[in-house]
Amino acid sequence: MTLTIGVDVGGTKIAAGLVTEEGEVLRTARRDTPASEVDATADAIADLVTELRADEDVAAVGIGAAGFCDAERTSVVYAPNLAWRNEPLAEKITKATGLPTVVENDANAAAWGEFRFGAAKKAKSAIVVTLGTGIGGGIIINDHLVRGFQGFAGEIGHMQMKAGGRRCGCGLRGCWERYGSGTALVHEAREIATVAPASAVRLLEMAGGDPQQITGQMVTAAAKEGDPVALDVLETVADWIGRGLADLTAILDPEMIVLGGGVATAGEILLEPVQKAFEKNLTARLYRDIAEITLAQLGVPAGLIGAADLARLPA
Secondary structure (H helix, E strand, O other): OOEEEEEEEOOOEEEEEEEOOOOOEEEEEEEEOOOOOHHHHHHHHHHHHHHHHOOOOEEEEEEEEOOEEOOOOOOEEEOOOOOOEEEOHHHHHHHHHOOOEEEEEHHHHHHHHHHHHOOOOOOOOEEEEEEOOOEEEEEEEOOEEOOOOOOOOOOHHHOEOOOOOOEOOOOOEOEOHHHHOHHHHHHHHHHHHHHOHHHOHHHHHHOOOOHHHOOHHHHHHHHHHOOHHHHHHHHHHHHHHHHHHHHHHHHHOOOEEEEEOHHHHHOHHHHHHHHHHHHHHOOOHHHOOOOEEEEOOOOOOHHHHHHHHHOOOOO
């Protein structure tokens, strides 16, 4: 049995796991992310690897990092929430641990985990979309993870969906994640509760009367109770999600689309309007097999499971 270690590096936490070839996580360990200290972050990763490999024959390390990673899988070129700029992370971890190490974008790693061991394991081509604060994603075509020329492929949340639209954190306007993410869900709900409070009684009740305290979890919970305003908000966001998925499908022609992240916890009340908007906006829909849209299965560990498996693949 070949064991590898997968590491998922986020803005606040680093999670690592000892993973089998079948995607089973045998042990896990965590550290806080010293986000502003480059060397301290690498040291924390190396410490986790050392802890998990004790008394085990570990073949390699895979790291999923929240940022832009190069196509050679060696460096983090830029990480918005960390101090990494052209950081040779793989080299540092190999030097510290003696283990071969690869670095991958965290959304790509999570997508690969779902493709190999989760919701998309029976597909050959899939798009895995993470609907959280923003929109992230990974693309697999004919069993290969799509990285692009520089390694920056898959930044699907920054497709521009509306000319001159809402300002995005990336500096542009109208990006998909400003309309189809958890942030968008909260924006829509707070706006309605502010402008028309009489119609948003349930949401305001959950938020203690303050529209600015409404959260995505509250919207989802109210929608599951049947609250009409929460359902309308969810449907508005679902419509944007479906449109974006139709655009991606026109370009990539996936067999399956997997939705993960906090927004996707809404389940079927999200899937139904997403599917409707997807099919409505899909080109040649009468003449093609419609991609299956389903929910992610692996949850939070998807990133470290995928990173561990990617460490087994040749460069």
